[in-house]
Amino acid sequence: MPLTAPRLWIVATPLGNPGDLSPRARAVLTEADFVLAEDTRRTARLFRDCGIEARRLLSFHDHNEADRQEHVLRALREGQSVALVSDAGTPLLADPGYRLVRACRKEGLAVSPLPGPSAPVAALSAAGLPPLPHSFLGFLPRDASGRDALFAAFAHVPGSLIFFERKDRLKESLARAAKLLGPREAAVCRELTKEHEEFILIRLENSEDLPDDLLGEITVIIGPPEQVSRSPENEVLALLRQEMEAGGPEGKPRQVARRVQDMVRGWSGKEIYALITADTDSQRDL
Numbered sequence: 464m465p466l467t468a469p470r471l472w473i474v475a476t477p478l479g480n481p482g483d484l485s486p487r488a489r490a491v492l493t494e495a496d497f498v499l500a501e502d503t504r505r506t507a508r509l510f511r512d513c514g515i516e517a518r519r520l521l522s523f524h525d526h527n528e529a530d531r532q533e534h535v536l537r538a539l540r541e542g543q544s545v546a547l548v549s550d551a552g553t554p555l556l557a558d559p560g561y562r563l564v565r566a567c568r569k570e571g572l573a574v575s576p577l578p579g580p581s582a583p584v585a586a587l588s589a590a591g592l593p594p595l596p597h598s599f600l601g602f603l604p605r606d607a608s609g610r611d612a613l614f615a616a617f618a619h620v621p622g623s624l625i626f627f628e629r630k631d632r633l634k635e636s637l638a639r640a641a642k643l644l645g646p647r648e649a650a651v652c653r654e655l656t657k658e659h660e661e662f663i664l665i666r667l668e669n670s671e672d673l674p675d676d677l678l679g680e681i682t683v684i685i686g687p688p689e690q691v692s693r694s695p696e697n698e699v700l701a702l703l704r705q706e707m708e709a710g711g712p713e714g715k716p717r718q719v720a721r722r723v724q725d726m727v728r729g730w731s732g733k734e735i736y737a738l739i740t741a742d743t744d745s746q747r748d749l
Contacts, residue, residue: 469542471535471567473560475553475579478680479657481512483580491577492517495546496538499523499531501558505550523547528559532566539572551680553581557601557627582655583625586682590650590662593687596622603628603636610636614643615731624685630677637670640685642725648686654679693729696738702726703739716740 472491477483492498492510497519500506510517523531538545549558567574583599598617603610603626617624624644628636637649644667651663651673665673667685706719720736727735 468573469539469544470573470575471539471564472544472546472575472577473554473564474546474548474577475581476506476509476548476551477513478551478580478582478585478655481509483656484513485577485579488577488579489513489515491544491546492548494544496543497521497545499535499545499547499560501548501550506548523559523563525559528562532563535563536566536570536572539567540570551580551582553579556581556583556599580656582627582680582682585655586650586652586684587623587625590652590684591664592623592648592650592684594623598622598624600624600626602626603632607635607639611639611643611732614640615733618644618731619688622687626683628681628683630679630681633677633681633683634670634673634675637667637673637683641668641670643731644685644688645728646689650684651677652682652684653677655682694727699723699727699730699735699738703735707739 472495474488474491475485476488492515495518498506498517498521500520500522501524503520503522506520509515521531523535535545547554547560547563549555549560554560555564564574587594587597598620600613600617604613633651647667649665649667649670651665652661653663654660657679659679663673702723703719706722707716716739717732717736720732720739723735724730724732
């Protein structure tokens, strides 16, 4: 297939080492009529480091994807070659572009991947945690309740969990993960392919021992669920009744469920809330 063929190219770019850019990627980025970039300044710097003279860089990010889409589709209909890159790694996995690719497929416009670096795959390949099966969660939600909901949803899913997290939220997120997921192996992988690359292997329940000053781009892997004893239902019910009887402003069922979840093992907040509802109904029937 000619690298100048009219189509949308999904181009993987280096995570940090310019030497990881493939010859095909270099050729496509050089010859494309224009390149869609999440951050044009960062991509321009990458191109300078790699000796690429792109014809044109066009910003394409979460805040303008919808507005840009028709312009890109029109260019593809006219037979132009367009490349899409993210700030680093393989586009779309945790970056803009999904809607554009979907629109191209709907119209029958050609889309081709140009594979290469990927932070989740790179981390998983070298961390020493079980690679299969695995679930990639992308960037964790910004709010604590969103992160809790995500961890709870994957608490009983077999396999490793992979996600990106900001350094200033890392320890807080791992502490919440430990409470919701239970004891597991974990790896904090930072600055992949760069000079200060580091893999820190820990127990999830001991994540508070991580340094506070970790820098750089961080990919986290949490290993599969381990066989742990689940708190007996009668123990959970006793704690629920104790907390409910305490009453006060913090005695609402959902708040009680969250507090009890922190006291027991192997129970999701949803399961505990269901116990509250069932126990309340049974008390009414007496």
